Amino acid sequence: MSRREWKTGEIEYLFLNGDIVPYEKAVIHIFTPAYRYGAMVFEGIRGYWNEEIKDMYLFRVAEHCKRFNQSLKMMRMDIEIKEEEMVNNLADLVKKNEIHQTVHFIYSAYVDGDGPMSSRGPIGTAITVRKTGSTYDVENGIRCSVSNWRRNADDSCPMRIKAAANYQNSRLALLQAKQDGYDSTIFLNHNGKVSEGPGACLFIVREGRLITPPVTSDILEGVTRDTIIRLSEEMFNNPAIERPIDRSELYIAEEIFFCGSGAEIVPIVNVDGFAVNNEKPGEITRQLIKVYHEVVTGKTPDHAAWRTAVYA
Numbered sequence: 551m552s553r554r555e556w557k558t559g560e561i562e563y564l565f566l567n568g569d570i571v572p573y574e575k576a577v578i579h580i581f582t583p584a585y586r587y588g589a590m591v592f593e594g595i596r597g598y599w600n601e602e603i604k605d606m607y608l609f610r611v612a613e614h615c616k617r618f619n620q621s622l623k624m625m626r627m628d629i630e631i632k633e634e635e636m637v638n639n640l641a642d643l644v645k646k647n648e649i650h651q652t653v654h655f656i657y658s659a660y661v662d663g664d665g666p667m668s669s670r671g672p673i674g675t676a677i678t679v680r681k682t683g684s685t686y687d688v689e690n691g692i693r694c695s696v697s698n699w700r701r702n703a704d705d706s707c708p709m710r711i712k713a714a715a716n717y718q719n720s721r722l723a724l725l726q727a728k729q730d731g732y733d734s735t736i737f738l739n740h741n742g743k744v745s746e747g748p749g750a751c752l753f754i755v756r757e758g759r760l761i762t763p764p765v766t767s768d769i770l771e772g773v774t775r776d777t778i779i780r781l782s783e784e785m786f787n788n789p790a791i792e793r794p795i796d797r798s799e800l801y802i803a804e805e806i807f808f809c810g811s812g813a814e815i816v817p818i819v820n821v822d823g824f825a826v827n828n829e830k831p832g833e834i835t836r837q838l839i840k841v842y843h844e845v846v847t848g849k850t851p852d853h854a855a856w857r858t859a860v861y862a
């Protein structure tokens with residue numbers, strides 16, 4: 551397969567180690583610990599295009615930057631990224647590519663060089679960008695299994711670290727689910743409690759109340775999860791609660807959805823063959839999707855501090 555065929559989303563330029571480089575030049579060596587051992591941490595960040603004001607809003611960069619630095623720290627990768635630097639690098643990449651639509655970035659740091667497994671540097675940084683909305687069927691919802699693969703445990707491969715290597719656990723489960731005819735899958739952790747999806751956090755609704763697993767359930771501490779908790783406080787009488795969720799609650803929940811920067815808010819309409827809300831996205835999920843989109847695209851003045859304009 552030629553490099554040209556790898557090209558996704560008509561992106562001309564990417565960011566590598568401080569420079570904006572043509573797509574074809576954004577390559578790293580097969581000898582790097584990043585390639586050999588998966589020594590890479592990243593953030594998936596969105597930029598939302600607002601057609602009315604002809605600008606793009608980067609969403610909650612401060613929170614992504616904080617989590618990125620936490621991942622770097624836990625993986626003993628000795629660099630720190632400032633929020634301003636992250637914003638500038640994302641904005642420069644958008645401007646160089648002259649992008650005027652919604653995008654998804656992967657902002658990453660990796661162990662470069664040709665050192666051994668214990669190598670801690672040099673640390674490289676890279677940013678990819680794709681012109682894309684949610685990869686899921688947000689309109690109609692998706693069908694999930696409960697995976698028989700368990701979520702990585704905090705005492706082996708903590709999901710709190712957003713490390714590329716963690717996604718082997720996600721891939722095993724997701725590929726099995728697809729093989730079995732599902733759209734995606736839901737992980738239990740080693741305590742048998744609901745954890746999250748392969749690339750998204752999870753909420754259920756019971757008795758009209760939003761519930762999500764606590765941050766100690768072997769999940770990534772999602773920025774979107776936090777956004778939904780915050781929005782639900784404003785929107786509903788009963789704000790979201792964080793508590794362990796049993797597998798069997800998935801079979802009787804009134805509504806279920808995944809949420810993440812890349813996935814956005816995705817209704818889950820069937821779990822293991824049990825219909826959720828007659829296989830239709832539920833009312834609370836639909837209200838959240840609407841308000842979330844108004845907030846991320848800046849169609850409401852609310853939560854302006856979560857948005858950073860690129861072109862303004």
Ligand SMILES: Cc1ncc(COP(=O)(O)O)c(C=O)c1O
Pocket residue numbers: 594746747748749750751769770771772773774775809810811812
């Ligand atoms: C494993 C996993 N959990 C949860 C999430 C949701 O996190 P966020 O809302 O910060 O994007 C993601 C998204 O990238 C993820 O990969």
